[in-house]
Amino acid sequence: MALTTPDSGPLALPPGERTVENPLGLFARPRTKTGWRSWVSTVDHKKIGIMYGAAAMFFFLIGGIEALIIRLQLAAPDGKLVSADLYNQLFTMHGTTMVFLVVMPIGAAFMNYLIPLQVGARDVAFPRLNAFGFWSFLCGGIVLNSAWLLGGGADGGWFNYAPNNGVTYSPTHGIDFWNMGLLITGIASLTGAINLIVTCLNMRAPGMTLMKMPVFTWMGLVTQFLLLFAIPVLTAAQFLLMFDRLFNANFFRVESGADPLLWENLFWIFGHPEVYIMILPAFGVVSEVIPVFSRKPIFGYQFMVFSGIAIGFMGWGVWAHHMFVSGIGPISVAAFSVSTMFIAVPTGVKILNWLATMWGGKLRLTTAMLFAIGLVGMFTIGGLSGVTHAVAPSDTQQTDTYYIVAHFHYVLFGGAFLGFLGGMYFWWPKAFGYMLHEGFGKLHFWLILIGFNLTFGPMHILGLQGMPRRTYTYKDGYGFNFWNMVSTIGAFTIAASMLIFAFNILYSWRKAKAAKLSVPADPWDGRSLEWMVASPTPAHNFDEIPVVRTLDDFWHRKYGENEAGKLVRIAATEDVIQDGSNTDVHLPSPSYWPLVLAAGLPFIAWGLIFNLWLCVLGGAMVIAALYGWVMEPSVDDEAPHDHGDDHDGGDHGDDEAAAEIEDAEPSGEAEEALVD
Amino acid sequence: MTEIGLTPAEAQAAALEQASGARIAATEADGHITSTGLTNEKLGMWVFLGSECLLFGGLISTYLLYKHNNQAGGPLPHELYDIPFTSISSFVLLMSSLTMVLAVGAAARGDGPKLRTWLLTTALLGSVFISGQVYEFQSFVKEGMGFTTNSASSAFYTLTGFHGVHVTVGIIMLISVAVLSWRGRIPKERAESVEIVGLYWHFVDVVWIIIFTVVYLIK
Numbered sequence: 001m002a003l004t005t006p007d008s009g010p011l012a013l014p015p016g017e018r019t020v021e022n023p024l025g026l027f028a029r030p031r032t033k034t035g036w037r038s039w040v041s042t043v044d045h046k047k048i049g050i051m052y053g054a055a056a057m058f059f060f061l062i063g064g065i066e067a068l069i070i071r072l073q074l075a076a077p078d079g080k081l082v083s084a085d086l087y088n089q090l091f092t093m094h095g096t097t098m099v100f101l102v103v104m105p106i107g108a109a110f111m112n113y114l115i116p117l118q119v120g121a122r123d124v125a126f127p128r129l130n131a132f133g134f135w136s137f138l139c140g141g142i143v144l145n146s147a148w149l150l151g152g153g154a155d156g157g158w159f160n161y162a163p164n165n166g167v168t169y170s171p172t173h174g175i176d177f178w179n180m181g182l183l184i185t186g187i188a189s190l191t192g193a194i195n196l197i198v199t200c201l202n203m204r205a206p207g208m209t210l211m212k213m214p215v216f217t218w219m220g221l222v223t224q225f226l227l228l229f230a231i232p233v234l235t236a237a238q239f240l241l242m243f244d245r246l247f248n249a250n251f252f253r254v255e256s257g258a259d260p261l262l263w264e265n266l267f268w269i270f271g272h273p274e275v276y277i278m279i280l281p282a283f284g285v286v287s288e289v290i291p292v293f294s295r296k297p298i299f300g301y302q303f304m305v306f307s308g309i310a311i312g313f314m315g316w317g318v319w320a321h322h323m324f325v326s327g328i329g330p331i332s333v334a335a336f337s338v339s340t341m342f343i344a345v346p347t348g349v350k351i352l353n354w355l356a357t358m359w360g361g362k363l364r365l366t367t368a369m370l371f372a373i374g375l376v377g378m379f380t381i382g383g384l385s386g387v388t389h390a391v392a393p394s395d396t397q398q399t400d401t402y403y404i405v406a407h408f409h410y411v412l413f414g415g416a417f418l419g420f421l422g423g424m425y426f427w428w429p430k431a432f433g434y435m436l437h438e439g440f441g442k443l444h445f446w447l448i449l450i451g452f453n454l455t456f457g458p459m460h461i462l463g464l465q466g467m468p469r470r471t472y473t474y475k476d477g478y479g480f481n482f483w484n485m486v487s488t489i490g491a492f493t494i495a496a497s498m499l500i501f502a503f504n505i506l507y508s509w510r511k512a513k514a515a516k517l518s519v520p521a522d523p524w525d526g527r528s529l530e531w532m533v534a535s536p537t538p539a540h541n542f543d544e545i546p547v548v549r550t551l552d553d554f555w556h557r558k559y560g561e562n563e564a565g566k567l568v569r570i571a572a573t574e575d576v577i578q579d580g581s582n583t584d585v586h587l588p589s590p591s592y593w594p595l596v597l598a599a600g601l602p603f604i605a606w607g608l609i610f611n612l613w614l615c616v617l618g619g620a621m622v623i624a625a626l627y628g629w630v631m632e633p634s635v636d637d638e639a640p641h642d643h644g645d646d647h648d649g650g651d652h653g654d655d656e657a658a659a660e661i662e663d664a665e666p667s668g669e670a671e672e673a674l675v676d
Numbered sequence: 677m678t679e680i681g682l683t684p685a686e687a688q689a690a691a692l693e694q695a696s697g698a699r700i701a702a703t704e705a706d707g708h709i710t711s712t713g714l715t716n717e718k719l720g721m722w723v724f725l726g727s728e729c730l731l732f733g734g735l736i737s738t739y740l741l742y743k744h745n746n747q748a749g750g751p752l753p754h755e756l757y758d759i760p761f762t763s764i765s766s767f768v769l770l771m772s773s774l775t776m777v778l779a780v781g782a783a784a785r786g787d788g789p790k791l792r793t794w795l796l797t798t799a800l801l802g803s804v805f806i807s808g809q810v811y812e813f814q815s816f817v818k819e820g821m822g823f824t825t826n827s828a829s830s831a832f833y834t835l836t837g838f839h840g841v842h843v844t845v846g847i848i849m850l851i852s853v854a855v856l857s858w859r860g861r862i863p864k865e866r867a868e869s870v871e872i873v874g875l876y877w878h879f880v881d882v883v884w885i886i887i888f889t890v891v892y893l894i895k
Contacts, residue, residue, distance in 0.1 A: 125716040125719075125720065126716065126720060190724075190727055193723070193727070194720050194723045194724050194727075195720075197723050198716050198719045198720045198723060201711060201712055201719060202710040202711050202712050202714065202716050202719055203710065203711065203716070204711045208711075228723060228726060228727045229726070229727065229730050230730075231727070232727050232728065232730040232731035232734065233730050233731075233733070233734045235731060235734075236730075236731050236733075236734030236735050236738070237734065239834070239838075240738060240834065243823075243830065243834060247823065247824070248823075248824040249823060249824055249830035249834070250748055250824065250825075250826055250827040250829075250830045251738065251742075251827065251830055251831070256747060256748035256826065256827060257745055257746075257747025257748055257826075257827060258742075258745070258827050259741060259742075259745075262738060262741055266734055266737075266738075269734075630852075
């Protein structure tokens with residue numbers, strides 16, 4: 001039986017050695033499979049994915065309330081709802097929350113849940129590291145938002161430009177919380193990136209070559225590589241800022257002759273890849289949804305994959321287009337102008353391929369499909385306004401106006417967020433075992449589409465009229481009144497549509513529970529491997545690891561071509577799915593250590609801000625958790641399991657086939673997989 | 677197997693059909709299959725080290741930007757460098773890579789005593805390097821260049837300090853592995869754990885070669 005993890009990881013106990021019952025005398029190894037303990041100790045990539053999604057929606061509520069307060073303040077001229085200082089904190093925390101605690105973790109939720117399923121694995125490469133990633137993301141979010149209770153949030157914008165981010169200009173602790181919180185979520189991103197890259201490269205099912213991976217998984221892989229290389233740059237910048245603010249270093253203090261452009265460069269070297277970190281997973285979601293509801297394979301699979309990789313590479317060469325007005329010189333401006341226009345090409349390829357996939361397809365306009373089409377439309381508008389920023393003379397007029405705000409909300413809300421909502425409608429039955437109501441879903445879609453365009457469309461006009469960003473109020477008679485009111489109405493329309501979404505979740509769940517409805521494994525007639533397993537996904541994912549022969553392997557198990565080249569069904573769906581009945585699988589055992597390790601980090605953060613003794617407490621937790629973790633085998637031999645003891649007897653055809661493939665091809669070259 | 681409509685024979689045929697393109701994985705000693713043939717742990721360490729490059733890249737760039745910047749007063753780092761002293765401590769750190777290789781070799785042979793000897797030697801050489809760094813920092817502070825003196829000094833201490841912390845973490849890992857080996861937990865078939873620690877150690881050494889060249893030798 002193929003194990004999810006080898007029971008002899010390099011530093012774990014040898015197989016058969018008894019687990020220490022209470023490592024470090026703290027607590028027994030968790031064994032429960034239900035209740036809250038099963039969630040806090042889980043190492044299951046599906047539960048972790050769901051927790052990422054739930055936490056992100058919670059932070060969406062916080063960030064959304066901040067946005068609504070901003071829109072109420074700006075609804076009419078001379079708004080008096082909040083002070084200028086509080087307004088600065090609100091837009092800073094709104095931006096930071098939406099980027100780091102909403103869009104990124106929703107992407108992480110989808111990638112955690114789906115990548116192992118789509119490559120045909122039973123879990124990620126490092127299940128406990130995955131749990132640690134989630135908990136440190138949550139702890140980072142808590143540290144960031146604890147600022148509201150401990151003296152006020154960060155107030156320098158989500159990018160916190162120097163020298164405004166120094167203690168001279170921002171004397172409260174807000175930016176320290178911002179700094180510490182994002183350093184901790186950075187740890188989450190780094191561990192997540194290592195985990196999912198290794199999963200994609202190393203844990204694919206037999207026959208699943210790189211060029212047979214679904215587009216979502218490919219976009220996830222590119223995203224994780226971007227995270228891997230972008231996050232440490234932000235981490236370096238944030239350490240410098242921390243040393244400046246807490247230990248009087250001289251990195252960003254202009255009075256000591258420091259160069260404020262250092263922060264701006266480091267931040268945007270991270271910040272521009274970050275843009276693609278947020279949008280590529282949503283591109284992946286749409287690339288899965290559109291083929292299924294068009295009943296056609298994705299148009300130009302290779303082009304889709306390579307344009308994603310091209311975006312990943314070129315995303316590193318465009319950062320200074322955020323800095324056209326900072327005086328970087330004509331050569332830099334020209335070079336970054338050109339590279340920014342150029343990056344629109346692979347993005348345009350993707351738009352074209354989605355349209356070509358739908359062209360001539362047998363469209364089913366489900367809620368998920370509507371959201372996917374919504375992304376294609378709204379992202380195109382945002383992408384086009386982005387190209388106008390690439391033209392440096394035009395950009396110098398637009399910089400720091402509402403035109404920029406309109407642009408990035410069209411790509412991040414109209415692009416990433418709509419795509420993710422579509423993904424939720426699409427994969428909801430797979431994750432939770434019930435369908436979301438389509439009627440309410442479509443209402444949700446139309447309301448959010450109208451609300452979104454009402455909110456952010458007028459901002460183009462306001463920006464071109466000259467309304468500056470980050471301004472807490474405006475005077476009557478500037479001509480800003482009407483469109484600001486429209487925008488505020490739109491914002492509340494979005495809020496109403498999200499309430500409908502919440503109601504839909506509850507309503508559909510109640511209905512499914514009352515009628516004892518169960519969802520088939522493959523409700524949408526899907527194409528990729530996750531539709532092959534029962535809904536909701538059983539803990540062990542696959543009863544037998546499938547042998548993959550083609551792209552969209554699951555589809556080709558159901559459908560073939562007749563002599564005339566027409567699509568014909570060759571097998572009933574019930575015959576090709578797995579019913580989740582195999583209980584003969586060893587899974588990595590739950591553990592509390594990832595949670596303990598992550599829980600130590602906020603104490604270190606608060607300690608650095610308030611009192612170094614707290615750091616001692618946090619550091620002790622971290623060290624104890626690290627050693628507890630290393631000494632604990634990833635598979636608990638003592639765990640009561642519901643499977644037979646004869647593991648060898650549990651071997652099935654696919655595993656034998658896998659072994660035979662090895663015999664046939666004992667070694668291969670990584671290059672071959674790329675060429676294939 | 678029948679559930680998914682494949683007999684072993686069909687599966688094998690499918691496998692052979694794509695055998696040219698598919699690289700299905702070597703098998704490790706414990707029978708765990710991976711797609712690349714590398715273990716997850718080793719691949720994970722390589723990926724992590726890729727990320728570390730960018731962390732040090734950011735810090736080295738910061739130093740290069742500020743190395744002549746003492747507008748806040750005080751001496752510049754390169755006015756104070758004691759190149760012969762740092763060369764010796766650099767040599768000590770480089771030699772620790774050699775002893776690390778010997779440790780990895782001993783682990784692969786399952787030679788516990790030699791493994792522990794070389795691991796502890798590596799840790800000792802690393803500690804000598806760190807002691808040298810502490811001494812160097814102290815003498816710089818005495819000569820009037822503290823962490824907060826000017827932008828150049830902040831950048832210097834941050835870059836070399838980050839490297840020093842990495843070496844220290846490496847020393848802790850080496851001692852931990854030595855203790856595990858002493859308790860019989862690094863048998864021959866798990867020699868890879870030593871190799872993974874070795875990867876980290878060599879990386880930290882390579883970073884020092886860059887720092888020594890860029891920071892100390894180039895004016």
